[in-house]
Amino acid sequence: MAARTAEKYAKYMFPTVRTLYEEPIVMSRGSGHYLYDEDGKEYLxxxxxxxxxxxGHANPKVAEAVSKxxxxxxxxxxxxxxxxxxxxAERLLGIVPKGISKFTFANSGTEAIEAAILMAQIATGNDEIIALRHSYSGRSKLAIELTALHNWKQGMAPSGNVKYTHNGYCYRCAFGLGYPSCGMKCAYDLEELIRTSTRGSIAALIAEPVQGVGGVIVPPPEFFPIVADITxxxxxxxxxxxxxxxxxxTGGKWFGIEHWGVEPDAITAAKQMASGAPIGALMARAELADRWTAPSISTFGGNPVTMAAACATIDFMKENDTKANAEAMGARLTDGLSRLQRKYPCMGDVRGKGLMIGIEFVKEGKEPAAGLLLKVLEGTKRRGLLVGKGGLDGNVMRLAPHLTITQGEIDGALSVLEDSIAEA
Ligand SMILES: Cc1ncc(COP(=O)(O)O)c(C=O)c1O
Structure with missing residues (x-):
């Protein structure tokens, strides 16, 4: 049955949207931390x-709120x-970093980012934008331009309004330096970029605190305070x-940037905030939001069903202190992976925050090992564990279990990972 659905999928769908695995999984059901394919196979x-x-998939509280x-x-x-x-908005006000007090809703992360850039340009009167190298921003033309990974560029020619500054990628430092003796050259280089490659004044710098698609890249503690100041x-x-x-x-905090002690002027959010209902949110300082006064509408943005899903999601997260569990389980998973790393040199770097973890697979001399990762992915799939991949060279395994994950499930996943890496 699954093969027949896959065949029809290939026939009817645009080929640009890629599935994972040699034989894509036809997914039919989710419950808690597990997914089930059309043939009934269970995956953690x-x-x-x-x-x-x-x-958790099909979280009963969210499902009930959506249905009602x-x-x-x-x-x-x-x-x-x-x-x-x-x-x-009232729920968000209770959890966002200080200074953020206005909200507008959309249908995806891409749309939230489009709105953020527009607001920044309107509010500052400047048009040039800085993005971080290795960033990913979505699938609209602007979001593709903000993305700094060649494999997601769709061959588009740049308009020239976006410049790309260095990220804090210590494992592959662009300057060949080591932290902390580097003096944070990657962050201070932004000053030079603005002075030499823009008209001197910019609208915004947009940055993921931990770069996800780019390969779970976590910059050092000094990075964001420096680039926010220069911006x-x-x-x-x-x-x-x-x-x-x-x-x-990222564990312990509601927003990733809080780990760096920086108060952002605006936040874009989506994905996890509504448990799968399509959502995007732009949250900003009032003095910025209030300068965007020309009329606009969004047919679906902030629709009642999605709002109910988001409210129920945040209530569940608060009631169950999921960010604390993410911190504790993230530490357990990272410890386990570090133990494996000592045994398997192909695990070049294990990094992340909370339950957002990446493993960079390499050959000798840190050469990216994308082929090896693909073999490991096929092994984990066969053993019933779903993980992701990312990175400029497609060699980073991405792990992002549910925030409600248990110790037993973490330990089970570690053993599947070990078996799959050993086999590959
Ligand atoms: C950091 C980041 N920003 C923006 C987006 C785009 O979000 P969406 O796919 O909901 O448009 C993504 C998607 O993966 C993302 O990871």
Whole structure:
């Protein structure tokens, strides 16, 4: 049955949207931390629909809230006031970093980022944007331009409004230096980039606190304070792209940027905040949001059903302190992976924060080993564990279990990973 569905999929769908694995999985059901394919095979899900299902598939609280709202008012558009938007804004106000107090909702991370850039340009009167190298921002033309990974560029020619500054990628330092003796050259280089490659004033710098698609890249503690300062000195706002890192994913904090002690001017969020209902959110300082006054609408943005899903998700996260579990389970998973790393030199780097972890697979001399990772992925799939992949060279395994994951499931996944790596 699954083979027949896959055949029809290949026939009807645009080929640009890629599936994982030699034989793609035809997924039919999710429950808690597990997914089930069309043939009934069970998989422990360590990728959560690309970091979107953070509190268990078909979470009963979310399902109930969505069903109740769908039976009450499914849609009316932003021409009318949707109470769920206010309810979500009040919940967000209680958890966002200091200074953020206004919200607008969309349908995806891409749309949230589009809105953030537009707001930054309107609010500052500048148009040039800085993105980090190895960043990923989505699938609109602007988001593709903000993305700094050649394999996601769709062959598009750049418009020239975006410049790319260094990220804090210590394992492959662009300057060939080592932390901390490097003096944070990667961060300070932003000053030079702005002075030499822009008109001197910028609208914004957009950055993922931990770069996800780029390969789970975690910069050193000094990185964001330095780049945020330089950005503001040149008239720009600091946008923290929390599409992957938001809502407790990085453990112990609601938003990834909090680990660096920086208060962003704006935050973009999506994915995990509504447990799979399509959502995007732009959250900003009031003085920035209030400068965007020309009329706009979003037919689906902030719709009642999605708002109900997001409110129920945040309530569940608070009631179950999922960000604390992400911290504890993230430490357990990282410890286990570090033990494996001592045994298997192909695991060149193990890094991450909370339950957002990457393993960079390498050959001798740190050469990226994308082929080896693909073999490991096939092995984990066969053994019933789903993980992701990323990185500029496609050699980084990405692990992002549900925030509610248990010790037993972490230990089980570690043993599947060990067997699959040994086999590959
Ligand atoms: C950091 C980041 N920003 C933006 C996006 C785009 O979000 P979406 O796919 O919901 O448009 C993604 C998607 O993976 C992402 O990881």
């Amino acid at each position: 899900d360590f990728f959560g629909g690309i970091l979107t299902c953070g509190i 709202q769908a039976h009450t008012l499914q849609h009316c558009s932003t021409l009318y006031i949707i109470p769920g938007q206010v309810e979500l 503001r000195k040149h008239g720009g706002i600091f946008i923290s792209d929390e599409v992957q890192t938001g809502f407790g994913r």
